[in-house]
Amino acid sequence: MKLLPRRSFIEQAGLLTLGASTALASTTPGSIVSQNRRRVLRAAHLTDIHVLPNMEGLQNPVDGMASAIRHAQGQADKPDLIFFGGDLIMDALKQEKPKVIAQWETWEKVFSAEVKLPAKLCLGNHDVWGWAIHDQPTITADTHYGKGLALERLGLVDRYYSFDQAGWHFIVLDSIQPDYGNKHGYTARLDDSQFAWLARDLEATPASTPVCVLSHIPILSACVFFDEDLESTGSWIIPGAWTHIDARRIKNLFYRHKNVKICLSGHVHLADDVTYLGVRYLCNGAVSGGWWKGPYQEFGPAYALVDFFDDGTVENRLVYYRS
Numbered sequence: 001m002k003l004l005p006r007r008s009f010i011e012q013a014g015l016l017t018l019g020a021s022t023a024l025a026s027t028t029p030g031s032i033v034s035q036n037r038r039r040v041l042r043a044a045h046l047t048d049i050h051v052l053p054n055m056e057g058l059q060n061p062v063d064g065m066a067s068a069i070r071h072a073q074g075q076a077d078k079p080d081l082i083f084f085g086g087d088l089i090m091d092a093l094k095q096e097k098p099k100v101i102a103q104w105e106t107w108e109k110v111f112s113a114e115v116k117l118p119a120k121l122c123l124g125n126h127d128v129w130g131w132a133i134h135d136q137p138t139i140t141a142d143t144h145y146g147k148g149l150a151l152e153r154l155g156l157v158d159r160y161y162s163f164d165q166a167g168w169h170f171i172v173l174d175s176i177q178p179d180y181g182n183k184h185g186y187t188a189r190l191d192d193s194q195f196a197w198l199a200r201d202l203e204a205t206p207a208s209t210p211v212c213v214l215s216h217i218p219i220l221s222a223c224v225f226f227d228e229d230l231e232s233t234g235s236w237i238i239p240g241a242w243t244h245i246d247a248r249r250i251k252n253l254f255y256r257h258k259n260v261k262i263c264l265s266g267h268v269h270l271a272d273d274v275t276y277l278g279v280r281y282l283c284n285g286a287v288s289g290g291w292w293k294g295p296y297q298e299f300g301p302a303y304a305l306v307d308f309f310d311d312g313t314v315e316n317r318l319v320y321y322r323s
Ligand SMILES: [Zn+2]
Pocket: 086, 087, 124, 125, 126, 216, 266, 267, 268
């Protein structure tokens, strides 16, 4: 496992300005980097925006979301598309419907005014309505309960899907499953039908086509160790709401498909770069930083620029758009 502190990301960024085609083997652990690789796509990965109407005590989330989008789209070397990695709004899990709708209205206002590039959307746990208030029949009977409201507001037909672009195959997953046994109301895993779909989708993808997987919650992550003071118990027990509890079966599936190269995620509001069995897992911080109250631990509000190359490698760097 490899954990890159903020400084290392900045150092990488400095190196990258020397030329996107330069081979940087040290930034792509576990992968073979071709000296002649060609960049085929640049994406901005904006995760954990957690937008909501401005309120006292928060550092202007409405302006923050707009600033991050403008910053990404204003890059001299412009991205081709934007991945919105989930937790688009502050919270729907525990909120009454009118408050959730107010958050979606804020999202829609900023999104429609600012987003000029093609966008791909991924659901996060905080985009799911009501799972943490599951004991109220009037809420659970509402057809918007759970993912319905988010899918409707976002215009998403499916909660998971895949597409091809620039010689890569992209898979967008839905990490969030109900779990009323824990205080969060969800756990991170793929339901059986989604897992079967993922297996079929990989089977149908030519082995020569590199695959990038986008999920809200990391499939594998190092930074989750530091999310809270876990070690005080004397054991590293990582909650299944923090990183995929079904990581083993996903890892086993990826091992049978060596063209799975990159997994992008958010959720933790920290950043890391973990390579395991040839798959590079990148957790890319949070646009909201510490939920619009400043940085979260060492990580301020940021998005990532991800350059995809034709040899199945990527360069990934965090951009601190407010600093
Ligand atoms: Zn999340």
